């Protein structure tokens with residue numbers, strides 16, 4: 001599906017990262033990959049991972065809050081490969097104190113930081129990457145249901161994801177004439193380093209297991225395979241889209257986000273709460 005294609009993956013922190021699930025799926029389909037890291041500790045972890053599982057991949061530093069890092073990343077890619085086929089952006093950040101509590105208390109600086117790293121960085125990455133996509137290309141980012149509806153405690157990150165999903169549509173419009181597609185995967189909750197900072201994560205996982213049509217949570221591998229599809233020619237007619245990989249949770253017409261107890265009971269076939 002991806003043989004002969006070259007892609008950059010931003011956001012591998014460790015083997016549980018969604019970005020790693022995406023990278024492995026793309027590599028299984030024949031893609032050649034470059035990774036980024038943030039800080040020395042992550043550099044060591046990601047180097048070890050790629051040496052053992054995806055040898056031959058490239059690795060570059062990139063703090064997406066810094067335009068000069070993004071420019072230098074894609075200039076290194078241009079030196080190494082000349083052109084580029086796809087980018088997977090799997091990066092987000094908000095201060096822990098802004099996840100949980102009242103959204104109305106979010107300070108201006110924390111709001112701007114979350115929107116900068118989690119949404120604007122996608123625009124900056126798309127701009128630099130698109131210069132190398134001379135034969136067209138595909139760009140994918142990661143969102144969550146909290147962009148569409150209020151998910152208590154997700155707070156500023158929900159607002160950042162709403163902005164990110166709007167960026168996907170505007171970027172798809174801008175870059176479409178160059179044959180560059182821009183899409184988004186809205187993943188269900190998955191245990192990762194970042195998601196461990198979200199209060200009530202276990203509760204969110206339990207709710208999906210209980211209420212989602214598939215009655216189970218999704219995996220990094222499943223998100224990875226859908227992302228591989230989105231960066232491949234199999235999805236050639238799709239752009240500006242948000243595809244949910246969430247066991248179908250988003251189709252529910254009610255909120256099942258109450259605290260543990262009766263309100264979360266799923267009716268049995270006779271309509272009784274179980």
Ligand code: NAD
Nearest residue numbers: 011012013017018063064091092142144189190192194195
């Ligand atoms: P993760 O912690 O494995 O990955 C987050 C990555 O963002 C890390 O590699 C981190 O270094 C990187 N990052 C943060 N600030 C950065 C910066 N300034 N410059 C460069 N990189 C930076 O967690 P994850 O859950 O795999 O998250 C990946 C993406 O998936 C995020 O956008 C997240 O919001 C999204 N997502 C996660 C879930 C979930 O439940 N885990 C669900 C839906 C969407």
